[in-house]
Amino acid sequence: MPQQDSYSSSSRPLEALAGGRLTIDLDAIATNWRTLSEHLRDGTECAATVKANAYGTGLCETAERLSQEGCRTFFVALPQEALHLRETLPDATIYVLDGLFPGTAATYAAANLRPVLNSVPEIEEWSAYCRAGNKPLAAAIHIDTGMNRLGLMPDMFAQVMADDYLTGAFTPCLFVSHLACGSTPDHPLNQIQLDTFRAATAEFPEIPKSLANSAGVFLGPDYHFDIARPGISLYGGKALDPGTNPMVPVVKVEARILMVRDVAENQKIGYGGAKTATKPMRLAIVAAGYADGFLRRAGSSDKNPGGFGWLDGHRVPIVGRISMDMMALDVTDVPETVARHGVFVELLGPNVAASDLAIYAETIDYEYLTGLGRRFHRRYGTLGLRQDGT
Structure with missing residues (x-):
């Protein structure tokens, strides 16, 4: 009998109703x-x-x-x-x-x-x-x-x-x-x-x-x-600090874009105004935050870079603080036909290793994997390749 979480197997949200999806291979x-x-x-x-x-x-x-x-x-x-x-x-x-x-x-x-x-x-x-x-x-x-x-x-x-x-x-x-x-x-x-x-x-x-x-x-x-x-x-985690990781990724987390918005230069972004736009930007607001296991410490500020997501071959940096239910990603260089309402952005998976995110959050990949939230639509399947073909 599978272990139950706060959503029973009969009441877990369908993918269409969830802010994100978690695929486990x-x-x-x-x-x-x-x-x-x-x-x-x-x-x-x-x-x-x-x-x-x-x-x-x-x-x-x-x-x-x-x-x-x-x-x-x-x-x-x-x-x-x-x-x-x-x-x-x-x-x-x-x-x-x-x-x-x-x-x-x-x-x-x-x-x-x-x-x-x-x-x-x-x-x-x-x-x-x-x-x-x-x-x-x-x-x-x-x-x-x-x-x-x-x-x-x-x-x-x-x-x-x-x-x-x-x-x-x-x-x-x-x-x-x-x-x-x-x-x-x-x-x-x-x-x-x-x-x-x-x-x-x-x-x-x-x-x-x-x-x-x-x-x-x-x-x-x-x-x-x-x-x-x-x-x-x-x-799929990295056991040794030095060297490359020989293990293959086993989870992929994708979050839905709730809105794409333009931000003018010098505008403050997110809680506390931690990040200032240094140029005109387009931001994708996605439905995943620290309540879903994406650690607040991985957000960015004017002093420190943050983590990143992946969208159709583009690395999209986290902009500003990570909120409870959402975060902002810089999609300025992503075609508008790609970065649009309802599209899913990879936040963890073949193109975004948990060990990479952990560096920005000053933690280890264990914390990311064990803390992935329960609000995602969970499914079992194949992750597919990295977008560089590996």
């Missing part, structure tokens, strides 16, 4: 999963991280397509997500990264979910539940190797693993850690975390291990271990 996600799998060393399983509604692409729809492609293991953040996913994939291995919530062990067990145990209290509760039912259920254990977020510090992990009363009642099936600086390949913390993870788990060669997120896949085979769990790269 499930085959492109599958292509990215195959690309990531091919980067892994022999013997490493390629799982999929599908938390946050599969980075905005639809949890169950995306996971089902990946399962068809051969993916067998999935990581989510919350037990709610895991329960939705279990309805769609009854036989998949599902890990819950946020761990075991108090008093919920029976729910995890009934749905065959594997908590990633992040603390001693979680381990104690899972162990007690398994002991009471005399069932050594599977769970992962998270080791904090330098992120200082979730997980056991290496010395505590060693104590826990030496305590048969704690770990003897359940089956530790996976050791997990998370790279803090993987997107920066030369960052010294990557090697420190790798060495710490190896040292902490060396006594348990029989238990599978997972360190590589999307960035870890591209850091090389030393980081791959037994299971890689890519996220952002599946959805």
